[in-house]
Each structure stands twice: as C-alpha cells, then as structure tokens.
Amino acid sequence: MSNPNDPIVVWHQQAVSRDDRAQLNNHRGCVVWFTGLSGCGKSTVANLVDRKLYERGVRSYVLDGDNVRHGLNATPQMLAERYDEQFGARFGLGFSQQDREENIRRVGAVAGLLCDAGLVTLTAFVSPFRADRDSVRASLPAGDFFEVFVDASLEVCESRDPKGLYKKARAGEIAHFTGISSPYEPPEQAELVLDANDLSPEELADLVIQKLIETGKIR
Amino acid sequence: MSNPNDPIVVWHQQAVSRDDRAQLNNHRGCVVWFTGLSGCGKSTVANLVDRKLYERGVRSYVLDGDNVRHGLNATPQMLAERYDEQFGARFGLGFSQQDREENIRRVGAVAGLLCDAGLVTLTAFVSPFRADRDSVRASLPAGDFFEVFVDASLEVCESRDPKGLYKKARAGEIAHFTGISSPYEPPEQAELVLDANDLSPEELADLVIQKLIETGKIR
Numbered sequence: 001m002s003n004p005n006d007p008i009v010v011w012h013q014q015a016v017s018r019d020d021r022a023q024l025n026n027h028r029g030c031v032v033w034f035t036g037l038s039g040c041g042k043s044t045v046a047n048l049v050d051r052k053l054y055e056r057g058v059r060s061y062v063l064d065g066d067n068v069r070h071g072l073n074a075t076p077q078m079l080a081e082r083y084d085e086q087f088g089a090r091f092g093l094g095f096s097q098q099d100r101e102e103n104i105r106r107v108g109a110v111a112g113l114l115c116d117a118g119l120v121t122l123t124a125f126v127s128p129f130r131a132d133r134d135s136v137r138a139s140l141p142a143g144d145f146f147e148v149f150v151d152a153s154l155e156v157c158e159s160r161d162p163k164g165l166y167k168k169a170r171a172g173e174i175a176h177f178t179g180i181s182s183p184y185e186p187p188e189q190a191e192l193v194l195d196a197n198d199l200s201p202e203e204l205a206d207l208v209i210q211k212l213i214e215t216g217k218i219r
Numbered sequence: 220m221s222n223p224n225d226p227i228v229v230w231h232q233q234a235v236s237r238d239d240r241a242q243l244n245n246h247r248g249c250v251v252w253f254t255g256l257s258g259c260g261k262s263t264v265a266n267l268v269d270r271k272l273y274e275r276g277v278r279s280y281v282l283d284g285d286n287v288r289h290g291l292n293a294t295p296q297m298l299a300e301r302y303d304e305q306f307g308a309r310f311g312l313g314f315s316q317q318d319r320e321e322n323i324r325r326v327g328a329v330a331g332l333l334c335d336a337g338l339v340t341l342t343a344f345v346s347p348f349r350a351d352r353d354s355v356r357a358s359l360p361a362g363d364f365f366e367v368f369v370d371a372s373l374e375v376c377e378s379r380d381p382k383g384l385y386k387k388a389r390a391g392e393i394a395h396f397t398g399i400s401s402p403y404e405p406p407e408q409a410e411l412v413l414d415a416n417d418l419s420p421e422e423l424a425d426l427v428i429q430k431l432i433e434t435g436k437i438r
Contacts, residue, residue, distance in 0.1 A: 015266055016273045024276065047234055054235045057243065059278065061336035071328035071358070082324075082354075083317060090309055091321045098302060102310045105301075109290035110329055117280040119336060135301075139290070 021118035025059050027218045029115040031140060032208065035127045035187065036150035037179045038165055039157035041196050041204065042124035045150060048205035049122055056209075058218050060120040063107060072110065073103050095176050101132055108136030115144055120218065128178045130185040146217070148208060149187045152196035154179045191215075240337035244278050246437045248334040250359060251427065254346045254406065255369035256398045257384055258376035260415050260423065261343040264369060267424035268341055275428075277437050279339040282326060291329065292322050314395055320351055327355030334363055339437065347397045349404040365436070367427060368406045371415035373398045410434075 022028040032049070034042040043064045053060040069075070073093045080088025093099045093106075104127050114121040127133050137145040157179065158166040169177035176182040187193075192211050194204045212218045241247040251268070253261040262283045272279040288294070292312045299307030312318045312325075323346050333340040346352050356364040376398065377385040388396035395401040406412075411430050413423045431437045 016269050016279075020273060021278075024273065024278070050235050054239060054243065059240075059243070059337070060235075061332070063332070067332060067335070071331060072325055083320075087317050087321075091317075091324075098306050098310075101302075102306075105310075106291055106325075110332065112290060113280075113282070113286060113329065114333070114336065116286070117333065117336075117338060118278070 018116060018118070025118050027058055027120065028144075029118040030120055030144045030146055030217050031111045031115050031136070032120065032122045032146045032148060032212070033111070033127070033133065033136065034122065034124045034148045034150055035133060035190075036196065037152060037154060037157045037184055038126055038177075039160045039162055040150040040152035041201055042126075042150050044201045045194070045196075045204045045208065046122040046124040048201055049208045052205055052209050053120055053218070056218065058120055059118060060122060061114055062122045062124060063111060063114070064124040068103075068107060068110075073106055095174075097176070100176075101129070104129075104132040105135065108132075108139055111136070112140055115140065120212070126178050126184070128182065128184040130187065133187065146192070146212075146215075147187050147190040148192045148194060149190040150194050150196045150204070151186070156197050237335060237337070244337050246277055246339065247363075248337040249339055249363045249365055249436050250330045250334050250355070251339065251341045251365045251367060251431070252330070252346070252352065252355065253341065253343045253367045253369055254352060254409075255415065256371060256373060256376045256403055257345055257396075258379045258381055259369045259371035260420055261345075261369050263420045264413070264415075264423045264427065265341040265343040267420055268427045271424055271428050272339055272437070275437065277339055278337060279341060280333055281341045281343060282330060282333070283343040287322075287326060287329075292325055314393075316395070319395075320348070323348075323351040324354065327351075327358055330355070331359055334359065339431070345397050345403070347401065347403040349406065352406065365411070365431075365434075366406050366409040367411045367413060368409040369413050369415045369423070370405070375416050 034046050036042050046062045050060050050062050076089045076092030076094055079092040093103050104125060107123060107125060111121045111123050133147060161167060165174060168174045169180040178184050192208065194207060196204060253265050255261050265281045269279050269281045295308045295311030295313055298311040312322050323344060326342060326344060330340045330342050352366060380386060384393060387393045388399040397403050411427065413426060415423060
C-alpha cells in the first residue's frame with residue numbers, strides 16, 4: 001500500500017464525493033419516488049416536474065417504464081432474441097409477483113446510482129407493494145428518498161385508461177393487474193400525497209416543486 | 220387526444236430533450252467504456268478522469284464493480300437473502316459466461332440512461348468479449364460510445380494483482396478468470412488505446428481528457 005501508483009490508494013485520494021457534486025450543481029441528488037395506480041398520472045407529473053426543475057437549472061431525470069422496460073428490465077421475450085429461451089426466461093422480467101419485485105429492486109438500484117451522481121431522480125412506477133418501496137428507501141442514505149403518492153381513485157384511473165390496460169384487465173387479458181386483480185398498498189408515511197382526482201398535472205407538479213423547496217432539496 | 224390534460228399529450232410537449240440537457244451542462248452525455256484485464260488500471264484511470272472532468276465543470280460518473288455488484292447486479296447469494304434460494308439464483312448474477320454477458324448488458328443499459336441524463340459516463344469493467352461491448356455500442360446513439368482499451372500485459376497485471384485475484388485464479392479457486400482460464404478479446408477499433416505497461420494512471424487519464432476534447436465531447 002506504500003506504492004503511490006497503487007490503484008486502491010489513488011482511487012481513494014481522487015474520488016469525486018457527493019458533496020463535490022452538490023457544490024457543482026448547487027443541489028444534492030435525491031430520489032422522488034412516484035407511486036400510484038396505472039393511469040393516475042405518475043409519469044405525466046414526473047415529466048412536468050422534470051421540465052420545471054430543468055427550467056430552474058436543477059439536474060434531474062425521469063425513470064419510467066418507457067426507458068426501463070425496453071432496456072435494463074426487458075421482458076423474457078425480448079431477451080430470448082438475444083440469448084436463447086432458457087436464459088431469456090431467467091434474465092427477463094415478466095409480471096409475476098417476484099418479477100415485479102425484482103423490477104422495482106433494479107429500478108431502485110439505478111435510482112440510487114443517479115442520485116449518487118447528483119441528479120434529482122424522478123421514478124414513475126406503479127410499485128404497488130409497500131415492502132418493495134420501503135426496501136428502496138432503506139437502500140438510500142437517510143433523507144434521500146421522497147415518496148410521492150399520486151392518489152387517484154380506481155374509478156378516475158379506469159375512466160381515463162390512457163393505454164387501454166384496464167379494459168384488457170377487465171377482459172381477463174392481463175393477469176395481476178393492480179387495482180383489478182392485484183392489490184395496491186398505499187404508502188403509510190409518504191412525504192407527499194397528491195390529490196389526483198381533483199387537481200391538474202400542472203398543479204400537482206407545482207406541489208412537488210414546492211415540497212422540494214420547503215425541505216431544502218432544491219433552492 | 221384533444222383533451223389538454225391527456226397524459227400522453229402533456230408528456231410529449233414537456234419532456235426535457237438531450238439537447239436541452241446539453242445546453243444546461245455545456246456538454247453532451249456520452250459513454251466512455253474502459254475495457255482490459257483485471258489489474259490493468261481501468262477503475263483507477265476512470266476515477267482520475269472523473270476527477271479531472273469534475274474540475275472542468277463537466278458532469279460525469281463512474282460505474283464499476285464497486286457500485287454495481289452490490290446493488291443492481293448482486294450475486295445469487297446476496298439476493299437469496301432477500302428472495303429465497305430459487306429466485307436469488309434466477310435474479311442474481313454469478314460469473315458464468317451468460318451471467319457475465321448479462322452483467323455487461325445491464326451495465327450498458329444503465330450507462331445508456333446516465334448518458335441520456337447528460338452525464339459523461341465512465342464504465343470500468345473487464346468486459347472481455349467483443350460481442351458484448353459491440354452490443355452496448357449498438358444500443359447507443361451513433362458517436363456516443365467511446366471504447367478505451369487499457370492495454371497492459373498479463374505479466375504486468377499479474378505482478379500488480381491488487382486484489383489477489385490472479386493468485387486465486389492460478390490456484391484454481393476462481394473459475395473463468397480472464398487472462399488465465401477465460402479469453403480476453405481486445406477491441407479491434409477502439410476509439411483510444413492506452414499503453415498501461417509504461418504510462419502512469421495520471422498520464423493515461425490526461426490522454427482520455429485530451430481525446431474527449433479533440434473529438435468535441437467536452438470543451
């Protein structure tokens with residue numbers, strides 16, 4: 001360990017710390033975890049918050065099904081094209097209980113990396129199970145996890161049904177569909193609860209920004 | 220689609236583009252993919268580059284075994300504590316050919332997200348197989364993948380052996396060890412080849428910075 005070229009020694013001397021990154025960005029990284037039924041507006045609100053943060057000069061990023069399910073957490077079918085059926089099935093993630101759990105675990109791990117890199121990381125996944133969300137919370141430094149419950153009733157979500165998923169779930173074409181054939185466990189101590197039955201996405205996004213300012217996450 | 224509150228419409232109007240992020244940061248995101256034998260200095264050089272970029276005001280981040288193998292790509296043993304043996308074995312990644320391939324695939328997917336978020340993303344993995352690295356390259360927008368071959372001889376790497384892995388591999392305690400019992404396929408068209416037999420990590424890091432400036436990735 002006395003050799004100045006020793007990789008381990010050099011690493012520790014030179015690493016960029018979270019404090020360094022916070023100084024460069026003028027804010028710290030954190031994870032804003034949106035949770036709620038399909039169609040409640042998570043992705044819409046997260047993207048509006050992303051835009052509003054951008055306009056304030058805050059570095060942020062949205063993780064949602066669009067950019068995760070086609071890459072990192074691809075389905076068994078997608079990965080079978082790359083590997084073979086056996087390994088596609090092993091590495092790919094479907095929609096069983098364990099697969100959804102692993103989906104959220106991986107998203108949590110990536111959100112943790114983005115947070116460590118200094119970004120205000122906005123995640124938009126149904127993430128219906130309390131234990132899974134609590135595991136992500138526990139994996140992050142205290143105070144870095146910001147749980148936002150986008151609270152819209154099943155009736156409101158089903159009437160919107162932007163992707164036609166409720167219709168398919170009611171017809172029995174989608175198994176384990178949250179709210180229909182699989183439970184949603186609302187947060188018990190969310191940092192923020194958004195009334196998505198009555199307020200517009202714009203208004204909800206403003207409430208998130210306000211909360212981030214109040215809690216000192218951004219200026 | 221005519222309702223202004225429609226989630227899909229709002230999303231497309233409001234999303235922050237890569238150009239937007241590049242304008243805020245004064246540089247675009249890209250992936251600088253370090254590859255080479257264990258002990259060649261990938262992680263050391265990547266962390267030095269990270270530090271040098273930070274000092275230039277460039278947003279960057281290092282992905283390496285330290286922050287990926289304990290979270291996103293945890294081993295079967297680590298995940299068996301969380302799930303059970305069956306699902307730990309399914310979701311965890313060991314060191315077989317397919318598991319290493321999937322390890323690199325996931326790292327490539329995460330690097331792609333960090334790149335999309337605007338960061339100069341530095342990855343430090345042995346990544347011995349050409350096909351795996353080429354898959355990551357193909358998954359990114361043209362020109363965003365920057366392959367850096369950290370070229371040190373097996374003799375040099377084995378004499379350093381910072382983690383004692385070569386000793387274990389020679390003793391037969393580690394299977395599929397690159398350079399000993401598993402091949403390393405050097406890049407055929409790397410954007411940069413670093414002579415890690417003769418130059419110091421400092422000098423190699425400076426060459427990476429120089430290349431990033433020459434190719435217009437940073438200023």
